Amino acid sequence: MTQDELKQAVARAAISFVQDGTIVGVGTGSTANFFIDELAKIKHRIDGAVASSEASAARLKQHGIPVYDLNSISELSIYVDGADEVNKYRQMIKGGGAALTREKIVAAVAEKFICIADESKWVDILGKFPLPVEVIPMARSHVGRQLVKLGGYPVYREGTVTDNGNIIIDVHGLQIAEANKLESAINEIVGVVTNGLFAHRPADIVLLGTKDGVKTH
Numbered sequence: 001m002t003q004d005e006l007k008q009a010v011a012r013a014a015i016s017f018v019q020d021g022t023i024v025g026v027g028t029g030s031t032a033n034f035f036i037d038e039l040a041k042i043k044h045r046i047d048g049a050v051a052s053s054e055a056s057a058a059r060l061k062q063h064g065i066p067v068y069d070l071n072s073i074s075e076l077s078i079y080v081d082g083a084d085e086v087n088k089y090r091q092m093i094k095g096g097g098a099a100l101t102r103e104k105i106v107a108a109v110a111e112k113f114i115c116i117a118d119e120s121k122w123v124d125i126l127g128k129f130p131l132p133v134e135v136i137p138m139a140r141s142h143v144g145r146q147l148v149k150l151g152g153y154p155v156y157r158e159g160t161v162t163d164n165g166n167i168i169i170d171v172h173g174l175q176i177a178e179a180n181k182l183e184s185a186i187n188e189i190v191g192v193v194t195n196g197l198f199a200h201r202p203a204d205i206v207l208l209g210t211k212d213g214v215k216t217h
């Protein structure tokens with residue numbers, strides 16, 4: 001099976017968690033795009049969606065799925081999104097597509113976070129994938145210096161502006177043993193909006209696409 005076929009398989013599997021008549025939280029990225037396309041097939045059964053990026057909102061609308069502002073709803077039963085890395089504690093690194101902040105916000109509202117990923121994303125220790133950090137532009141150098149003190153090698157992601165008008169710094173060289181602590185420490189740096197560690201809010205369910213089928217963790 002190709003990587004895209006594995007992504008499609010987990011996207012399909014996630015549809016079984018969608019309850020009729022509800023608003024669905026939808027993530028960002030290539031795996032989330034497969035989920036949006038699967039969601040379109042059952043769009044008559046749902047009320048609509050909340051998107052974690054402008055790109056996902058546009059794809060949902062192209063399919064004729066109503067997109068709600070998060071502020072206009074009070075509850076969200078599920079949030080379905082991909083990940084750049086996920087471990088056995090269902091902690092994740094996210095933000096390869098620069099959507100980490102909105103993803104974290106929608107995930108915070110959702111009762112259940114369902115992570116959909118192909119097996120290449122499964123890791124023992126988080127950190128091989130450079131950790132994305134969303135930063136207020138004027139704080140770029142300051143945040144970079146603080147990230148070095150935390151043991152990382154910060155690299156400015158040239159040409160990327162987030163949906164919130166900020167920049168991304170990718171932190172290389174981290175071996176993340178205590179994801180909760182590092183998530184908090186980075187978020188305490190003045191000028192950081194948030195970072196792509198989802199440790200305080202791990203996924204509730206991971207659907208992992210493997211050659212032997214979709215495995216649930």
Ligand SMILES: O=C[C@H](O)[C@H](O)[C@H](O)COP(=O)(O)O
Nearest residue numbers: 029030031082095096097099
């Ligand atoms: O900002 C992007 C998101 O965190 C994505 O969920 C993550 O990068 C995984 O994307 P993909 O499904 O394309 O590998």
